[in-house]
Amino acid sequence: MKKILLTSFLLTTVLSGIAQDKKKEDIKAIKSMCGCYEVEFNFAETFNYSKDTLHYKPSKNKIDYGLEWVELVEDEPNKIVMQHLLIVGKTDDAIVKHWRQDWLYENTDLYQFDKDQTWKYKKISINDAKGQWTQKVYQVDDSPRYEGTATWVHVDGRHFWENTTDAPLPRREHTIRNDYNVLNRTNFHEITKYGWIHDQDNKKIIRSEKDVLLAQEKGHDVYTKVPDSRCVLAQNYWKKNAGLWKNVRNKWAVIFNRKKDLSLNKTVDKQPLFMKLFNLKPEATKEEINNIIDSYVVQ
Numbered sequence: 030m031k032k033i034l035l036t037s038f039l040l041t042t043v044l045s046g047i048a049q050d051k052k053k054e055d056i057k058a059i060k061s062m063c064g065c066y067e068v069e070f071n072f073a074e075t076f077n078y079s080k081d082t083l084h085y086k087p088s089k090n091k092i093d094y095g096l097e098w099v100e101l102v103e104d105e106p107n108k109i110v111m112q113h114l115l116i117v118g119k120t121d122d123a124i125v126k127h128w129r130q131d132w133l134y135e136n137t138d139l140y141q142f143d144k145d146q147t148w149k150y151k152k153i154s155i156n157d158a159k160g161q162w163t164q165k166v167y168q169v170d171d172s173p174r175y176e177g178t179a180t181w182v183h184v185d186g187r188h189f190w191e192n193t194t195d196a197p198l199p200r201r202e203h204t205i206r207n208d209y210n211v212l213n214r215t216n217f218h219e220i221t222k223y224g225w226i227h228d229q230d231n232k233k234i235i236r237s238e239k240d241v242l243l244a245q246e247k248g249h250d251v252y253t254k255v256p257d258s259r260c261v262l263a264q265n266y267w268k269k270n271a272g273l274w275k276n277v278r279n280k281w282a283v284i285f286n287r288k289k290d291l292s293l294n295k296t297v298d299k300q301p302l303f304m305k306l307f308n309l310k311p312e313a314t315k316e317e318i319n320n321i322i323d324s325y326v327v328q
Contacts, residue, residue, distance in 0.1 A: 048160065052134065055162060055181040058188040058220050059109050059132050063101045065260035066224055066252040069094055072201065077244040085208075087244065091201055097127065097252075098263035102271075107134040112274070114263035124266040126274070126307070128174070129167040136163040138288060140173050142195045144210050144236045147292045148173050162190065164216070170303035171277050172293060172325075173285075175214060189219035195234075209233040209243045224252040273311045273318075280315075280322050292327035 070093040079085035096116040103110035113127035135158045140148040158178060165176040177192035193215040198206060211234040219226050229248030235241040257264075284291065295301065302325045309318070 051160070051183070054183050054188075055134075056109065058181055058183070058190075059111075059162070060101065060104070061220050062218075062225050062252070063099045063111055065255050065257045065263075066097050066099065067094070067255055068097050068253075069251045071249040071251075072229075073247050075245045075247050078242050079208075079244070088202060088206065088246075096255075096259065098260035098267075100263075100267050102129075103131075108132070110278075112267070114260075114266060116260060116263050119262070121262060121265065124263050126169050126270075128169065129171060131163075131165040131167070133163045133165065135159060135161060136178065138285075139163065139176055139178065140165075140285065140291060142173075142175050142197060142211070145292075146197075146295055147290065149290050150288050152288075153178070164190070164192065164218075166196075167281075168303065170301075170306050171274070171281050172302060173281075173291065177216070187219065189217060191215065191217045209235050211236045211240070224254040226251050270311050273309060273313055276313075276315050276318050277306060277322070280319050284322070284326060294325045294327060297324045 070091065072088070072091040074087040074090075077085060077087050098114045098116065100112045100114060101109070102112050109132040110129070111131075112129045115125040115127040117123050117125055135155070137153050137155060137158050139151045139153060141151050143149050161178045161180050163176055163178040166174045168174050175194050175196035177194035179190055179192040181188065181190045193213065196212045196214050197203070198210070198212055213232040213234050215230040217226075217228040217230075219228070227248070227250040229246070229250075231246040231248065232242055233244040233246065235243050293302075297305075302322070305321050306318075309321075
C-alpha cells in the first residue's frame with residue numbers, strides 16, 4: 030500500500046512540474062506579443078450564401094497598415110493584460126486607444142456575445158478550463174467584445190492558440206453593413222520569429238430565431254516587431270492616461286463580477302460610450318467615470 034501511495038505521489042509531482050513548465054511557456058508566448066509593431070491588416074470576403082444574388086453586396090477587400098504599441102498593463106501569475114495603442118501621426122495627440130486583450134489562466138467565467146449589444150454569462154467547469162487560457166477582447170472603451178478559451182500549443186518549434194467564438198460586427202463593417210448581426214470568429218494567434226500573426230476564419234451570421242450563414246471571410250493580420258523607440262508617443266500617452274483607464278477597467282470589473290447577462294445601450298444622448306470616455310481628462314474622478322458607464326448599462 031505504501032508503495033502504491035509513493036508511486037501516486039511521485040506521478041502527481043511529475044505531472045505538476047510538467048504543467049508548471051507548460052504554463053511558463055504559455056506566459057512567455059503571450060507576453061511576447063507586447064512591444065512596438067508595424068501591423069498589416071488584410072480582410073477578404075471569400076464566399077457568400079445570400080439568396081438575394083441580385084442585390085447582395087460583399088465587402089471589398091481591405092488592406093491597411095499601422096504602427097501599434099502593445100503595453101503590458103498587468104502581469105500576474107494567472108492574468109496578463111495588454112493594451113493596444115495605435116499611432117496615427119507624429120504629435121502627442123496622434124494616439125488612438127485601440128483594443129485590449131486579457132489572458133486568464135483556467136478561467137471559468139465567460140461573457141459570450143449573443144446579438145444586439147447583449148452578452149450571455151456562462152459558467153464552465155474547472156475540468157473544462159484545465160490548462161486553458163481565456164482571451165478576453167474588449168472594445169476601445171473597455172466594454173466587452175468577445176472571448177474564448179483554449180489551450181496554447183507548443184509543438185515542432187511553433188507556438189499558437191486557436192478558438193472559435195461569436196462577436197459583434199467588426200469595426201471595419203459596423204457602420205457600412207446591417208445585413209448580418211453576428212460574426213462567428215475563429216481566431217488563431219501564432220508567435221513568429223519576426224513577431225506574431227492573427228489569422229481569422231469568420232462567418233457572417235444572421236441571428237434571429239435561428240442562425241443563417243450569409244458569408245465567410247478571411248483575415249490575416251501580421252505584426253512585425255520594430256524598435257520600441259518608434260512607439261515613444263504611445264508610451265508617453267499611456268504614462269499620462271494609465272490612471273484614467275485603470276479606473277475604467279475597475280468599473281467594468283464590478284459589472285462583470287455580477288456574473289449576469291449584460292446588455293448595453295448603443296448610444297446615450299446620441300453619443301456612443303467611447304466618445305464620452307475619450308473626452309475625459311486624465312484626472313477625471315471615479316464617480317464621473319462610473320456614472321458615464323452606468324448610463325450605458327441596461328438595468
